[in-house]
Amino acid sequence: MEIFQQVLFVAALAAVAWYITQRVRLISRAINLGRPENRFDHADERLKTMLLVAFGQKKMFTNPLVGVMHFVIYAGFIIINLEILEIILDGVLGTHRLFAPYITPVYPVLIDIFEVLAFGVLVVCVVFLCRRFVAKVARFQPERHREMARWPQVDAAIILTAEILLMIAFLTWNASDSVLRDRGIGHYGELKGIVPDFIISQYLKPLFTNFSDTALMAYERIAWWFHILGILAFAIYVTYSKHLHIALGFPNVYFSDLQPKGEMQNMPEITKEVQLALGLPVTTEADGSQPNDNGQQPAEIGRFGAKDVQDLKWINLMNAYSCTECGRCTAACPANITGKKLSPRKIMMDTRDRMEEIQRGWKANGNDYRDDKSLLNDYITAEELNACTTCQACVMACPVNINPLDIILQLRRYRVMEESEAPASWNAMFSNIENNMAPWKFSPSDRFNWADQVND
Amino acid sequence: MSTTERNYKVPTMADMTASGEEPEILFWVGCAGSFDDRYKRVTIAFVRILNHVGIKFAVLGPEEGCTGDPARRAGNEFLFQMQAMANIQVLNGYNVKKIVTACPHCFNTLKNEYPELGGNYEVIHHSQFLQGLINEGRVRVKDGESFKGRRITFHDSCYLGRANKVYEAPRDVLAALDADLVEMKRVRANGLCCGAGGGQYFKEPEPGKKDVNVERVEEALSTGADTIAVACPFCMTMMSDGVKNKNKEDSVRVYDISELIAQGQGL
Numbered sequence: 001m002e003i004f005q006q007v008l009f010v011a012a013l014a015a016v017a018w019y020i021t022q023r024v025r026l027i028s029r030a031i032n033l034g035r036p037e038n039r040f041d042h043a044d045e046r047l048k049t050m051l052l053v054a055f056g057q058k059k060m061f062t063n064p065l066v067g068v069m070h071f072v073i074y075a076g077f078i079i080i081n082l083e084i085l086e087i088i089l090d091g092v093l094g095t096h097r098l099f100a101p102y103i104t105p106v107y108p109v110l111i112d113i114f115e116v117l118a119f120g121v122l123v124v125c126v127v128f129l130c131r132r133f134v135a136k137v138a139r140f141q142p143e144r145h146r147e148m149a150r151w152p153q154v155d156a157a158i159i160l161t162a163e164i165l166l167m168i169a170f171l172t173w174n175a176s177d178s179v180l181r182d183r184g185i186g187h188y189g190e191l192k193g194i195v196p197d198f199i200i201s202q203y204l205k206p207l208f209t210n211f212s213d214t215a216l217m218a219y220e221r222i223a224w225w226f227h228i229l230g231i232l233a234f235a236i237y238v239t240y241s242k243h244l245h246i247a248l249g250f251p252n253v254y255f256s257d258l259q260p261k262g263e264m265q266n267m268p269e270i271t272k273e274v275q276l277a278l279g280l281p282v283t284t285e286a287d288g289s290q291p292n293d294n295g296q297q298p299a300e301i302g303r304f305g306a307k308d309v310q311d312l313k314w315i316n317l318m319n320a321y322s323c324t325e326c327g328r329c330t331a332a333c334p335a336n337i338t339g340k341k342l343s344p345r346k347i348m349m350d351t352r353d354r355m356e357e358i359q360r361g362w363k364a365n366g367n368d369y370r371d372d373k374s375l376l377n378d379y380i381t382a383e384e385l386n387a388c389t390t391c392q393a394c395v396m397a398c399p400v401n402i403n404p405l406d407i408i409l410q411l412r413r414y415r416v417m418e419e420s421e422a423p424a425s426w427n428a429m430f431s432n433i434e435n436n437m438a439p440w441k442f443s444p445s446d447r448f449n450w451a452d453q454v455n456d
Numbered sequence: 457m458s459t460t461e462r463n464y465k466v467p468t469m470a471d472m473t474a475s476g477e478e479p480e481i482l483f484w485v486g487c488a489g490s491f492d493d494r495y496k497r498v499t500i501a502f503v504r505i506l507n508h509v510g511i512k513f514a515v516l517g518p519e520e521g522c523t524g525d526p527a528r529r530a531g532n533e534f535l536f537q538m539q540a541m542a543n544i545q546v547l548n549g550y551n552v553k554k555i556v557t558a559c560p561h562c563f564n565t566l567k568n569e570y571p572e573l574g575g576n577y578e579v580i581h582h583s584q585f586l587q588g589l590i591n592e593g594r595v596r597v598k599d600g601e602s603f604k605g606r607r608i609t610f611h612d613s614c615y616l617g618r619a620n621k622v623y624e625a626p627r628d629v630l631a632a633l634d635a636d637l638v639e640m641k642r643v644r645a646n647g648l649c650c651g652a653g654g655g656q657y658f659k660e661p662e663p664g665k666k667d668v669n670v671e672r673v674e675e676a677l678s679t680g681a682d683t684i685a686v687a688c689p690f691c692m693t694m695m696s697d698g699v700k701n702k703n704k705e706d707s708v709r710v711y712d713i714s715e716l717i718a719q720g721q722g723l
Contacts, residue, residue: 262619263568267533271573274537280545283574305531334649334672339665387662390529390654391614396645409529416531426530429658433535437521437542438487439658448517450489450496451466454503 002094009091009228016232023239027321030355034314035302039255046254049401054253059399069124073163076117077246083114083170087228096187100195108196115171115200122167125160132156139327147346152242152325159243166230173223175204180216188220245324249400252322255315256401261392264409270304305413308374309354312410319402320351329394329404335387342387344394344404350379351407376411385411386423464507468517469550479514481585482547484557484566487522488689494696495689501718502558502582508723509594513556519546523565530655537573540565544575558582558714560615560688561653567620581616582714583626583687590632597720603635608716609681610637611672611695612647613688626687629713633720638679648672652690673698677708684710 039046052058057074061067089098100107132140132153140156142149178197180188197205208216238244245252268284275282306312329344330336336343354375361369385408394404415421422430429439437444472479483506489499506513524539547555555577557563567579589595597603608630616622623644630637642648651661651668661667673695676684684699686692695710711719 260564260568260620262564262615264528266569266572267537270533270537274534274541278538278541280541304533332646334651334668335662335664337648338651338668338671340662341664342662383662386659387664388654389614389649389651389656389668391649392618393614393646393649396618409531412529412531413533414531417533422530422532423659425659426655429530429655430527430532430535433522433524433527433539437539438491439522439526440487440491442491444521445518447490447520448468448515450485450499451503451515451517453496454464454466454500455462 006092006094012229012232013088013092016236019236020239023236026359027239027244030359031314031317031321033310033355033358034312034317035310037313037315039315042258045258049256049258050250050254053256053399053401054250057399059397059401069127072117072120072124076121079117080114082110084228084231087224091228097191097195100191104194107194108198111174111195112199115174115198118167118170119200122164122171125163125167129157129160129164132160139331145327145330145343145345147343147349148325148327152349155241155243156325158237159241162230162234162237166227166234169223169227169230171201172204172207173220173227174198174201176208176211176216176220176223178202179205179208179211180213180220183213183216185213185217242323242325245322245400248318248322249324252318253401255318257395257403257406261395265406267304267413303414304417305415306407306410307376307414307418309351309358311414312351312375312407316403316407316410317351317355319404319407320348320355322400323348323352323402324400325349326399328397328399329402332393332397334389334391334393340383340387341381342384344408346384347380347404347407348402351375354379376414380411382415382421385415388412464504466503467514468519469514469552470517470519472514473550477512478551480512481514481554481556481580482550482552483513483515484555484559484562485515485520486557486559486562486689488692489558490520492689492693495692495712498558498689498692498712498715501712501723502714504718504723505586505589505595505714505721508721509589516546516550521546523562523570525561525565526655526658528565528569529653530658540570540573540575544570544573547575547577552577554578554580556580556582556585558687558689558712560613560619561690564615564619581620581622581625581687583616583629584622586629586714586717587625590629595632595717595721597632597634597717599720600722601719603633603716603720606635606683607638607679607681608633608635608683608685609640609676609679610643610685610687610713611640611650611676611691612643613686613691614647614649614653616687617647618645626685626713629717630685633716635683638681640675640679642675648675650686650688650691650694652694657690657693667698667701669694669698670701673702677702677704682708683716684708685713685716686710687713 057067057071060070086097086099090096131137138144140148142153177188178201181191181195183189184192208219211219238246271284272282303311309317323345325345327345333342333344357373361371388405388408390405390409392405432439432441436442469482485499488495521543522539523543524536527539528536555566557566560581563579563581566577586595610626610630612623627637648671649668650672676695684695686695692710692712699705699708699710
């Protein structure tokens with residue numbers, strides 16, 4: 001019986017490991033659809049940012065209460081992995097509370113910490129469910145934010161409910177285990193005197209006192225299997241969910257923008273064109289490198305700006321996979337606040353949805369498959385793009401340093417430079433700048449006329 | 457006020473170079489500062505302060521051109537770079553080292569975006585420059601209008617604040633006035649845009665519930681302020697329009713921080 005469970009467990013573990021590997025491959029292939037960009041510079045500064053913003057959760061504390069609640073789940077997630085290590089080893093080796101005899105004095109303290117965290121996670125998940133579905137925090141509501149309709153809401157409910165169930169399984173497992181130990185049954189009884197009651201689960205013991213020995217042992221096994229299989233299944237689920245931020249949040253912050261927030265990225269391929277047009281010496285190749293002496297070898301120029309995810313940078317795509325759809329960007333967006341269609345969160349969700357559509361295409365038709373859709377138009381409309389004031393509020397608000405603005409601006413570049421699509425008044429502004437060196441229709445020779453009034 | 461004693465001067469780089477001189481700073485006026493009737497008064501106020509403290513400055517005058525900021529943000533990178541390179545040629549031709557500007561969009565572009573195209577300057581926003589003058593004691597706001605009993609609220613410009621983390625300089629400048637400074641609900645990093653950035657100023661807003669500037673002005677009015685201080689030409693227009701939209705133009709005024717300092721100095 002015991003060996004059967006071990007074999008089953010190892011098989012489950014191997015299957016999950018294999019499946020997750022496939023998922024990671026697919027996701028990294030999708031992220032690598034993006035154009036290359038070096039984000040491996042300034043390692044010190046990047047590490048510092050990651051420690052502060054990802055590990056330290058710095059930006060979460062702009063809303064202190066939610067910051068603390070999120071921190072409980074975060075700490076629970078990180079620290080409870082120690083307990084999962086023991087559970088996995090027990091499962092593989094057929095042991096029970098493997099670590100207990102070796103670290104006797106520390107063991108109950110550790111389990112107490114895990115239980116407090118598990119209870120904390122449980123409570124916070126209930127509060128988060130209430131915030132979303134009872135108190136109806138505005139930024140989560142599909143009535144106000146069309147990108148939140150259906151799946152995003154279901155996804156959120158699944159995640160929170162799953163975490164609650166997993167924590168209940170963990171705590172009741174400890175309680176049933178304690179009762180079995182008290183009754184001195186089998187290997188449970190062997191831990192009598194070594195393992196005491198635990199800080200939270202002791203209060204759940206009365207639930208089990210009326211159980212027969214057999215029923216109790218059955219419950220203990222069921223709770224144990226439910227807990228660990230639940231965690232493994234959750235690990236797979238995460239790769240399909242907004243909850244992927246628990247993994248990608250860290251690298252996403254590490255590779256986030258370091259340059260001043262107001263700086264738009266240069267387009268070296270255009271610098272070269274402009275230098276040629278103005279008769280200036282060419283200082284940059286289209287790829288940003290220095291020109292070689294043997295004349296200009298025209299590098300392959302892709303699109304100006306971005307029409308689809310392939311035209312974006314890989315970091316934009318990693319951003320999309322790191323987004324947990326919290327909507328702080330959208331709640332801070334002046335366009336969204338005043339009822340315009342633009343929602344920075346939707347920009348990120350659209351980007352991810354488009355990548356997943358491409359992945360489905362690969363699966364069905366092979367890895368070279370290209371459909372005739374694109375991120376621009378099929379997902380993100382001109383009306384959304386045109387509403388952006390580039391105010392950086394979304395960039396500032398994101399707890400994991402996602403930059404929705406960068407995507408918006410790249411899509412605008414494509415519309416204006418490749419499709420010549422801009423609102424008529426922008427075209428007028430462009431031609432004014434071109435002809436009069438000012439966005440308005442004034443003669444450049446009148447530019448200094450204001451000086452006549454300084455002594456009035 | 458009498459105008460008889462006034463003798464403010466606005467030298468151009470061309471004049472200075474012709475007479476073999478070099479200014480301490482180049483004052484980058486910007487398109488709004490040159491052409492917008494309301495913002496010309498800000499340009500003039502700032503020039504008067506520069507004259508008053510005796511700083512050797514110059515402007516480009518007719519040689520200045522749009523930095524290209526609205527074109528770039530609207531997506532027209534070609535036009536932006538044409539403007540940038542033309543301006544850089546002029547600036548480098550005059551060997552300009554230090555630039556002060558009253559426009560946060562020009563400030564951001566000159567400071568952060570020109571270096572990659574060969575334009576490297578020390579770029580300062582006029583709020584930072586005024587803050588320096590006040591700290592050094594070169595500007596004192598005692599000789600002019602008193603601000604006692606007046607309530608001033610400062611509207612953060614996105615391109616000064618979030619884009620470049622300049623939050624305190626304009627507040628320090630306003631603190632030199634003996635007014636009551638009141639903050640709006642959304643300030644500094646949480647500030648709400650005036651609605652004009654990213655090329656919005658040059659087109660009608662997309663359909664929505666209301667315009668961004670109206671939302672912002674409602675917030676400013678709820679502080680009970682009689683003066684909304686700004687540090688950006690676009691914020692100036694948007695806030696002024698919002699105040700008009702709320703029919704408060706008789707009781708609430710919008711001023712640039714340099715205008716308030718000039719008033720306080722009696723310039």
